[in-house]
Amino acid sequence: MSKLLLSLLMLLTMSISACSKSDDIELPTDNEQTGGNEDDNEDNDQPPLGGNGRYLVLYASRSGNTESVAQLIQSSLDCDILEVEPTIAYESDYNAMLTRAQREQQEIEQGNYPSIKTSVDSFDNYDMIFVGYPIWYGHMATPMQTFLHRHAEKLKGKSIALFATSGSSGISTSVSEAQRLCAESIFTPTLHFTSSTISQMQSRVAEWLSTIGTEKEQPNSNSMKIKLTVGDRSATATMVDNPTTRDFLSRLPLTITMTDYANAEKIYTFSPTLTTQGTTLGHSNPQRGDIDLYVPWGNVAIFYKVVNGNSQLVNLGHIDGDGIDLFDVSGNVNVTIEQQ
Numbered sequence: 001m002s003k004l005l006l007s008l009l010m011l012l013t014m015s016i017s018a019c020s021k022s023d024d025i026e027l028p029t030d031n032e033q034t035g036g037n038e039d040d041n042e043d044n045d046q047p048p049l050g051g052n053g054r055y056l057v058l059y060a061s062r063s064g065n066t067e068s069v070a071q072l073i074q075s076s077l078d079c080d081i082l083e084v085e086p087t088i089a090y091e092s093d094y095n096a097m098l099t100r101a102q103r104e105q106q107e108i109e110q111g112n113y114p115s116i117k118t119s120v121d122s123f124d125n126y127d128m129i130f131v132g133y134p135i136w137y138g139h140m141a142t143p144m145q146t147f148l149h150r151h152a153e154k155l156k157g158k159s160i161a162l163f164a165t166s167g168s169s170g171i172s173t174s175v176s177e178a179q180r181l182c183a184e185s186i187f188t189p190t191l192h193f194t195s196s197t198i199s200q201m202q203s204r205v206a207e208w209l210s211t212i213g214t215e216k217e218q219p220n221s222n223s224m225k226i227k228l229t230v231g232d233r234s235a236t237a238t239m240v241d242n243p244t245t246r247d248f249l250s251r252l253p254l255t256i257t258m259t260d261y262a263n264a265e266k267i268y269t270f271s272p273t274l275t276t277q278g279t280t281l282g283h284s285n286p287q288r289g290d291i292d293l294y295v296p297w298g299n300v301a302i303f304y305k306v307v308n309g310n311s312q313l314v315n316l317g318h319i320d321g322d323g324i325d326l327f328d329v330s331g332n333v334n335v336t337i338e339q340q
């Protein structure tokens with residue numbers, strides 16, 4: 001029996017026989033903290049925007065084991081990640097922490113979930129949510145039980161991939177807990193490490209991610225859509241398929257300063273210049289919002305005014321909707337351009 005398990009069993013026995021000690025610890029429960037209403041929770045830790053938008057890794061971790069697995073999943077998929085944290089941090093004193101965790105589990109069994117400070121408004125952008133936690137007294141760590149309890153409605157119909165770490169206990173009780181809490185979610189096969197298998201993390205995470213059908217999101221090399229971001233505003237553009245556009249797309253992502261030209265266009269000169277081999281030159285009626293290459297100067301131009309047609313222009317695409325407004329400003333514009 002491992003040292004840890006032994007000390008846990010000892011502490012379990014100690015705290016059962018010394019009920020008055022754990023009774024002294026007063027912790028807010030989820031109901032007390034939020035009045036049972038999620039909207040009351042002002043400390044709203046949202047996942048960062050960005051990542052690839054398909055996967056979210058949620059994890060709770062006290063001593064870092066589950067966090068390491070979570071980070072490996074995150075870096076393997078290049079996706080969003082968010083730690084689920086208690087409102088009041090766990091005690092650094094190990095015994096006090098064990099007592100509190102045990103007390104929280106007992107409270108959960110009475111329907112009182114301990115308070116957490118993490119919440120997510122919507123999972124709409126995610127196809128799959130990874131949920132990672134340590135095993136505490138055979139159960140899912142209490143902050144994650146609270147999280148699933150509070151978010152079950154929003155997780156309806158979502159795929160949940162559970163992963164856990166423990167000293168030696170199995171994952172099955174916590175899987176049943178998650179399935180009960182999120183009865184209308186879809187559960188994938190799980191991943192579990194004990195202290196004797198955690199060293200296999202690299203290979204087993206890779207194998208598991210492949211088994212459950214995830215893959216690192218790559219920019220779609222066939223996509224003819226680009227995203228242009230100026231400050232905190234973005235627009236999309238639909239590109240025209242020709243060899244010059246394909247060369248342009250192969251240079252993305254790119255953050256550049258586009259300079260103003262003649263109060264009608266923003267321009268940027270590529271070096272080396274974009275290829276025109278195989279592309280038919282000439283654009284007779286450029287429109288506001290068009291993205292063109294002007295061949296003699298080798299510059300890409302975004303027209304925010306209507307300009308004259310020219311036999312040396314090549315149309316690369318057009319900014320969707322009223323997105324051209326981002327460029328209809330005086331002076332230079334810093335823009336990030338990426339493929340969608």
Ligand SMILES: Cc1cc2nc3c(=O)[nH]c(=O)nc-3n(C[C@H](O)[C@H](O)[C@H](O)COP(=O)(O)O)c2cc1C
Pocket residue numbers: 004008060061062063064065066067097098101102133134135136137138139165166167168169170
């Ligand atoms: C409060 C508490 C209870 C625990 N209960 C168990 C248990 O029942 N079975 C077990 O194998 N490990 C147990 N452990 C050990 C943890 O599950 C294990 O160390 C885990 O990897 C910790 O993950 P973390 O580093 O992400 O916090 C417990 C640890 C703590 C702090």
